[in-house]
Amino acid sequence: MEARFNAAREIARDAGRLALKHFLLRDTLKVETKGVHDLVSEADRDVEALISSQLMALFPDDGFIGEETGVKAGGMKAAGIWVVDPIDGTASFLDGIPAWCVSIAYVVGSEIEIGVIYDPNAEELFAARRGHGATLNDRPIRARRAGGFxxxxxxxxxxxxxxxxxxxxxxERLLTGGGMYVWNGSGALMLAYVAAGRLIGYYEAHINAWDCLAGIGLIREAGGWTNDFLADDGLIHGNVIAAGAPGLAEAMRHLAGLN
Structure with a gap:
């Protein structure tokens, strides 16, 4: 697992550098619409191709699920599966807002073994390996202590x-409970912020696996709480995500309607 963890961190940095080059030339990118406010550019595809090719060259028996290419390589039958969003926050990326990141997770069965999120704009690499804690640029991070919103x-x-x-x-539940919310267009990045103690929680009614698995791995290794996202076939169909500081588990469950 250590080899995969080290590779994921290096590949995330490589992917981030490529994405940043595209970001600086975003006005020249070809952009397609997948749905309402759901865009994809050639940058997304180029970055995913880089991640996929490097991972599959190193670990050819692993499976791969990417936001842009779907299931390939070893597919769902592989013992371990890489789950990747090459650019989480494409709308912000295309609008010139530096609120996007590269997200890479490695899943074995029902366990998130590796979670890596790289924000090239801030040069911040969030990384976690199950049972080994979470780091930001190689320094340990912990979820913030919080007893209420x-x-x-x-x-x-x-x-x-x-x-x-x-x-x-x-x-409404959050605001009436004395809290305040943040939205930046990148679920992966906001989950990383929960792990780093910058936010005390995150909620989304439905999110895809490639957007959140790395962040979930980070939060758990940083001592935070998340719901069981992979239940009910979340890997393929997505699911609700609720996550937060350890003392906010019940409050976040109520906010998300999971009680």
Whole structure:
């Protein structure tokens, strides 16, 4: 597992450097629409191709799930599966807002063994290996201590592909509980911020595995709490995500309607 962890960190940096080159030339990119407010550019595809080719060259028996290419390589039958979002926060990326990242996770069965998120704009590499803790640029990080929503801010994610009512309800519960929310367009990055203690929680009514598995791995290794995202076939179909400081587990469950 150590070889995969080291490779994931290096490949995330390589991918981030390539993505940043595209970001600086974003006005020249070809962009397609996958759905309402759901965009993909040639940058997404180029970065995913780099990640996939490097991982498969090193670990040819592993499976691979990418946001842009879907399931390939060893597929779902492989013992371990890489789950990748080459650029999480594509809309911000294309708008020139530096709120996006590279997300790489490695899953074995129901366990997230590796989670790596790289923000090339801030040169921040968040990395976690199950049982070995979480780091930011090789320094240990921990989720913030919080006993209520007044103790910090909660990240909120949303996509127009889902019913807005659960999100509206969650925001109402948060605000009436004395809290405040943050939205930056990148669920992966906000989950990394929870692991680093910058946010006290994160909620999204439905999120895909490639957007959140690395972040979930980070939060768990940083001492935080998350719901069981991989339940009910979350790897393929996505699921609700609720995560936060260890003292906020019940409050986040209530906010997310998981009680």
């Amino acid at each position: 007044k103790d910090g801010r909660v990240g909120i994610g949303y996509s127009l592909r889902v019913d807005p009512r659960p999100t509206v309800t969650a925001i």
